[in-house]
Amino acid sequence: MKQSEIVARDLTNRIVSENLPEGTRLPNEREMLETYQVGRSTLREALRLLESRGVLTIRSGRDGGPVVRGPRxxxxxxxxxxxxxxxxxxxxxxxxxxxxxxxxxxxxxxxxxxxxxxxxxxxxxxxxxxxxxxxxxxxxxxxxxxxxxxxxxxxxxxxxxxxxxxxxxxxxxxxxxxxxxxxxxxxxxxxxxxxxxxxxxxxxxxxxxxxxxxxxxxxxxxxxxxxxxxxxxxxxxxxxxxxxxxxxxx
The missing domain is CATH 1.20.120.530 (GntR ligand-binding domain-like)
Known part of the structure; x- marks a missing residue:
């Protein structure tokens, strides 16, 4: 399994286990890099994977970042x-x-x-x-x-x-x-x-x-x-x- 997939699954498990509601802001990129000890490209690949699955939305701009969405x-x-x-x-x-x-x-x-x-x-x-x-x-x-x-x-x-x-x-x-x-x-x-x-x-x-x-x-x-x-x-x-x-x- 690719490292990005491991990160994606861990993030999914966290969202579900903590019952995070839609709209919840997830930690920023710096915090996630420290938590998962992976490269920036690996983390971004994991986030894109979760976005494609409807798990989260990645907002752009100064206050952007990953936000819980939830598959429908x-x-x-x-x-x-x-x-x-x-x-x-x-x-x-x-x-x-x-x-x-x-x-x-x-x-x-x-x-x-x-x-x-x-x-x-x-x-x-x-x-x-x-x-x-x-x-x-x-x-x-x-x-x-x-x-x-x-x-x-x-x-x-x-x-x-x-x-x-x-x-x-x-x-x-x-x-x-x-x-x-x-x-x-x-x-x-x-x-x-x-x-x-x-x-x-x-x-x-x-x-x-x-x-x-x-x-x-x-x-x-x-x-x-x-x-x-x-x-x-x-x-x-x-x-x-x-x-x-x-x-x-x-």
């Missing part, structure tokens, strides 16, 4: 998108993965649902219903609803992978923009969310799993109606900043 699900989604592009994975396989994972998450969520999460889900649906013509707000609330489902499943690995898949499924990841989804499509998605919420309120795992399965199948049909050749298109990498603007609407 969108970082995993971006890395996964790039990997899938090199593997020439088509859109259809990403949808198949979502259709395999999210109904299971819905079942697990129904088994672990609490009243606070139910109230937040209901709020998402209310805001979606009141803003069917506001595509950006509708998409934001839709994404939040699915986040809540994944979190309620109480399995952090599956929750993070679900968020990464959703990120990959954004329209720009396939060289398209989700501009052909109509008000009617959004109304269908909202109805699906209402059915899901009913199943969660009843704490009915079978109903929740089936409702999510139907929801994703309807979403897949809507995508294919808007983009007939979409299932054959390969995944294409896009930066997280751009990618976030084109999330799926179901």
């Amino acid at each position: 699900a969108s970082d995993l989604g971006e890395a996964l998108t790039l990997l899938l592009q090199f593997e020439r994975v088509p859109f259809s396989e990403v949808f198949a993965a979502r259709q395999a994972l999210e109904p299971r998450l819905a079942r697990m969520a129904a088994e672990n649902m609490d009243d606070e999460t139910l109230a937040e889900m209901a709020g998402c649906n209310e805001r979606m219903a009141a803003n069917l013509d506001d595509r950006e707000l509708f998409r934001k609330e839709n994404f939040r609803f699915h986040e809540l489902v994944a979190a309620a499943a109480q399995n952090k690995v599956l929750e993070l992978f679900s968020a990464a898949l959703e990120s990959v499924a954004g329209g720009l990841a396939f060289g398209v923009v989700a501009g052909q989804f109509t008000r009617a499509h959004r109304a269908v998605a909202l109805d699906a969310h209402r059915n899901l919420l009913k199943a969660f309120v009843s704490r009915d795992p079978d109903a929740a799993e089936e409702a999510m399965r139907l929801h994703l199948e309807e979403g897949r049909a809507s995508w294919l109606a808007a983009y007939r050749d979409l299932s054959r298109r390969p995944v294409q990498w896009a930066s997280a900043a751009t990618h976030g603007a084109a999330r799926t609407e179901f």
Whole structure:
């Protein structure tokens, strides 16, 4: 293992073990050089490695230096998108993965649902219903609803992978923009969310799993109606900043 990797892992372990919150300033370069007893180039390589992994941000200027950031699900989604592009994975396989994972998450969520999460889900649906013509707000609330489902499943690995898949499924990841989804499509998605919420309120795992399965199948049909050749298109990498603007609407 390279010395820079050893330093990077030690810094990561420190951030995690000390539970340093995002925005925490780390020691300056002089202090780190004394702590790790390495050359300046080795330390800077370690910091660049951690920045590329989303662990920290390196600020420039007089008051600059390394600052804790913390990896996010969108970082995993971006890395996964790039990997899938090199593997020439088509859109259809990403949808198949979502259709395999999210109904299971819905079942697990129904088994672990609490009243606070139910109230937040209901709020998402209310805001979606009141803003069917506001595509950006509708998409934001839709994404939040699915986040809540994944979190309620109480399995952090599956929750993070679900968020990464959703990120990959954004329209720009396939060289398209989700501009052909109509008000009617959004109304269908909202109805699906209402059915899901009913199943969660009843704490009915079978109903929740089936409702999510139907929801994703309807979403897949809507995508294919808007983009007939979409299932054959390969995944294409896009930066997280751009990618976030084109999330799926179901």
